[in-house]
Amino acid sequence: MPGWQKFYHDINDKNFEIISIAQDTGGAKDAAPWINAAKPEYTALIDDKHLVTQLYNMVNVPTAVWINEKGMIVRPNEVAYVDNRYKAMHLIDAGPYLDAIRDWVANGDRSAFVMSEQEVKERLKPPSPERATADAEFALAEYLYKNGKGADAIAHFKEAQRLDPDNWNYKRQAWALSDAEKDYGTSFMKEVQKLNGRPYYEPRKLREPKKQ
Amino acid sequence: MLKYCICVSTVCLVAAVVSRAADQRRCTVIYDGVATEVGAPSEGSNDLWVTMNDLKNATRFVVKPQGVCRDELCFPLPKSRKAEFISKKGAVTWFNLSAFATLVKQPTVHDEKNGVWYFGKREDERGTYLASLKAPNFTLPDVNGKMHSLSDYRGKKVLLVTWASW
Numbered sequence: 001m002p003g004w005q006k007f008y009h010d011i012n013d014k015n016f017e018i019i020s021i022a023q024d025t026g027g028a029k030d031a032a033p034w035i036n037a038a039k040p041e042y043t044a045l046i047d048d049k050h051l052v053t054q055l056y057n058m059v060n061v062p063t064a065v066w067i068n069e070k071g072m073i074v075r076p077n078e079v080a081y082v083d084n085r086y087k088a089m090h091l092i093d094a095g096p097y098l099d100a101i102r103d104w105v106a107n108g109d110r111s112a113f114v115m116s117e118q119e120v121k122e123r124l125k126p127p128s129p130e131r132a133t134a135d136a137e138f139a140l141a142e143y144l145y146k147n148g149k150g151a152d153a154i155a156h157f158k159e160a161q162r163l164d165p166d167n168w169n170y171k172r173q174a175w176a177l178s179d180a181e182k183d184y185g186t187s188f189m190k191e192v193q194k195l196n197g198r199p200y201y202e203p204r205k206l207r208e209p210k211k212q
Numbered sequence: 213m214l215k216y217c218i219c220v221s222t223v224c225l226v227a228a229v230v231s232r233a234a235d236q237r238r239c240t241v242i243y244d245g246v247a248t249e250v251g252a253p254s255e256g257s258n259d260l261w262v263t264m265n266d267l268k269n270a271t272r273f274v275v276k277p278q279g280v281c282r283d284e285l286c287f288p289l290p291k292s293r294k295a296e297f298i299s300k301k302g303a304v305t306w307f308n309l310s311a312f313a314t315l316v317k318q319p320t321v322h323d324e325k326n327g328v329w330y331f332g333k334r335e336d337e338r339g340t341y342l343a344s345l346k347a348p349n350f351t352l353p354d355v356n357g358k359m360h361s362l363s364d365y366r367g368k369k370v371l372l373v374t375w376a377s378w
Binding site for chain 1: 242245247319320321322323325326328330331332333335338339341342345346347348350352353354355360362363365366367368369370371372373374375376377378
């Protein structure tokens with residue numbers, strides 16, 4: 001978050017807003033310390049029901065979407081790091097992405113990084129039929145957890161993970177609310193190792209190759 | 213035969229007595245993200261039957277001659293299958309909310325032990341932005357509890373970016 005704050009402050013364009021959204025079942029208890037430390041001038045919201053994850057069919061963090069002045073998506077879900085702190089793990093250089101945002105802020109819809117409707121549609125994947133049920137299982141699990149039934153929530157978190165196996169938000173959030181080794185027989189690092197070289201994030205493609 | 217569980221409404225309590233409720237339990241329906249206590253019967257099946265009052269309280273849907281309706285929205289019930297959805301027992305008319313969810317392709321999950329039913333998004337509500345490309349709106353609080361909607365920022369470019377503390 002301090003990285004986004006500096007980026008936003010430096011851009012200083014009244015027609016550009018960052019809306020950062022914490023995907024945290026624990027809500028302000030878990031997210032507020034980070035937000036308070038970063039003192040963001042941009043809009044920092046807290047989503048304790050993972051609503052944005054569901055609405056935009058997201059599967060991991062950080063994920064960003066570009067939305068233009070008319071409220072239309074001009075770049076759909078993609079990995080969005082603001083610095084290279086974790087580059088050793090995911091090999092994604094933040095620099096070109098930040099340059100692309102600056103280009104968009106400066107040039108609007110004329111920016112080469114703004115996609116046509118067709119390009120956006122080609123990138124947007126329709127959610128699997130199982131995703132809607134996974135969302136419901138996750139939401140039920142969250143409800144049980146928040147109502148003091150954490151032990152009963154585990155079966156539903158597991159079902160959400162089974163139905164939407166590539167959804168890291170649903171895995172990592174559930175593990176974070178539990179003793180992951182004891183309740184899920186795994187851990188984030190173990191699961192990353194299982195990827196065995198496959199990328200954790202869908203590889204970022206800043207520009208589509210020009211069609212012949 | 214139906215055995216009805218305890219619920220808050222007088223009508224439902226009467227029904228519970230009439231039908232010699234043995235498996236009484238409270239039930240929670242979460243619909244559109246809102247939790248409502250209902251007096252649903254337990255009949256040993258996986259269905260969730262609610263009274264017409266509870267249907268309205270929990271979902272804002274009401275049963276009309278033309279179908280099951282909320283505001284402008286109406287889902288007709290297949291005539292030949294009406295008994296699957298509506299059941300009159302004594303003075304109380306029950307509605308099969310889980311069967312209705314299946315009819316409108318709404319994912320339904322429940323926790324048997326805690327009597328909690330969660331109704332997800334109907335098929336017609338899911339992924340509508342995939343065709344329109346209009347960014348789905350949401351309203352969420354900041355650290356001070358002040359609510360913000362994406363639509364408040366119309367007229368600006370918005371970089372929507374998610375993160376998490378975990």
